[in-house]
Amino acid sequence: MPELAEVEYYRRRWDAAARGSRVRCVHVHPAAKVFRGADVAALRRGLTGARYRSSAAAAKQILVRFSGDAWLGLHLGMSGELSVAAGDYRPARHDHLVLATGGASLVFSDPRMFGRVRFDGGAGAPRWWTDLAPAILSDGFTRAGLAAFLQRRRAAPIKAILLMQERFPGIGNWMADEILWRAGLHPRRAGGSLSTAEQGRLWRECRQVCRLALARIAGVGGSLPESLNLRIPQTWLFWHRWEAGGRCPRTGGPLQRAEIGGRTTCWSPARQRLR
DNA sequence: GTGCTTGTTGGCCA
């Protein structure tokens, strides 16, 4: 599930429970694929006894800074989740990393294991983090940069382009569909075929969907499903894109679905035309 | 059993 706003939601969950506390015990399933490429022994050494200082989310990544120059990186993949459990929590089958602080346990679980856990030591944030593309809500996400990227990817369908993290960090399948639906752009339009006005709409809706998603999904307490139900209005495509026989919340007309860019894509033919 | 799934990566080919 996790895209930009859900990732931020999970980060806040851990942060509220553990910021400032000391890790007393580190539990890992070292064989789990989520640790691919990570030095699990160093992770265990670096986090045991370290204090949880701060955390940040960018794109679909989370970085937690611990005392002693220890940096924990998390990617939730397709089915990853961060939760907070009791201090004496016993890890379940898909819990690959559990940090017990005494008062609480921080749990990273991921059944499908497309997610990833990284560990780095050093005075500054690791390279993989500092190399992330500028956030869509930052000044670094410019119309000119967007136009240049669309030109470079001129032959690819716009839906596939929006999923490219090198330019659209944090956008996933549902956000991409939401953006294109609001901008009135057919997902199969080639990147190079957009007029200046259409590029402008795309740029604005990228920012708007990120802003709204962060405010409505990440910015509330309670469980994630509750947040979605309470905070995402029925006027979004979000609620209608998976329903069989779903209808466009703006036109009332039928929605269409097809695989584009390797992902199931939903659009409203009445407001998103190919040409 | 079948056929999906809100993500990423590497390999193949033009």
Added chain:
DNA sequence: GTGGCCAACAAGCA
């Protein structure tokens, strides 16, 4: 070298 496409990864759910 660059860009586009697709299978693979693994588990759960309807």
